[in-house]
Amino acid sequence: MNIVGMGAVYSAMYQHTAKVQNTATDKTSFSHQLQNAGSVGKTEIEAYADYLKSKYGNVSIQSVGRDQASLDRVGRGMSGSDVIIAPNILEQMATDSDKAAYYENKIDYYFNTAIPRDTLAFASKGLVYEPGGVVVHEDGTVTYISGCSDSPERVAAVEAEHKAKREAEAKMREESLERSREAAEEQKQVREYYYKKELSIESIYSSFAGVNLRVQ
Numbered sequence: 001m002n003i004v005g006m007g008a009v010y011s012a013m014y015q016h017t018a019k020v021q022n023t024a025t026d027k028t029s030f031s032h033q034l035q036n037a038g039s040v041g042k043t044e045i046e047a048y049a050d051y052l053k054s055k056y057g058n059v060s061i062q063s064v065g066r067d068q069a070s071l072d073r074v075g076r077g078m079s080g081s082d083v084i085i086a087p088n089i090l091e092q093m094a095t096d097s098d099k100a101a102y103y104e105n106k107i108d109y110y111f112n113t114a115i116p117r118d119t120l121a122f123a124s125k126g127l128v129y130e131p132g133g134v135v136v137h138e139d140g141t142v143t144y145i146s147g148c149s150d151s152p153e154r155v156a157a158v159e160a161e162h163k164a165k166r167e168a169e170a171k172m173r174e175e176s177l178e179r180s181r182e183a184a185e186e187q188k189q190v191r192e193y194y195y196k197k198e199l200s201i202e203s204i205y206s207s208f209a210g211v212n213l214r215v216q
Helices: 003-023 027-035 044-056 068-076 087-095 097-123 152-208
Strands: 059-061 082-085 127-136 142-150
Touching (some): 044 097, 068 142, 097 127
Parallel strands (some): 059 082
16 A cells, blocks of 8 residues: 555544544543433433443444344444434443443444454555444444445556456457458458369369360
8 A cells, every 4th residue: 555545544543533532531521411310401321322322432332133134224324423222221320330331442442453453454455444333232342333335446446457358358259250251251262263173173064065076
């Protein structure tokens, strides 16, 4: 990969990780939110959800199945920094600091470790890593959603390869057609030769027709 491409990769890594790193240790702020939840008419769960949104940004509370169809459905709407948490898990996190730390560490790992690591790994293979987000399911399992696509350089290389293949096949077809034309022309010349020869023989026989030969 060239230097410009590598710079773009590191830039993408920084954009993905900076926000999480800036808020990852802000437990005091969260504790303050919980302490003051009652004064603003919020429950602990609502206050904790607000905290998560301030930390990760695009956080939604919903149950997502672990089947491929469900993951594909939510994955299509993800933009790279999405966090989806099942309602029952959010409640556990809001009322149990150990649970909160456990799942936040899982989420932080995706943004701070998995994305930078996989961005470089895919880039080394000429692919563009496309992060989606994190899903925490009702049963407590965590799914990291991501994908990849061909880099512009790889797309150009594949297109060039396909073009060269098509041109080679077209050249082979043209050469085959030319050989067929040449063979047809040779056959035509042979037929014309024998046809003229037959005409010549018939002409000779015709010249002797009606001639009486007398032997003295």
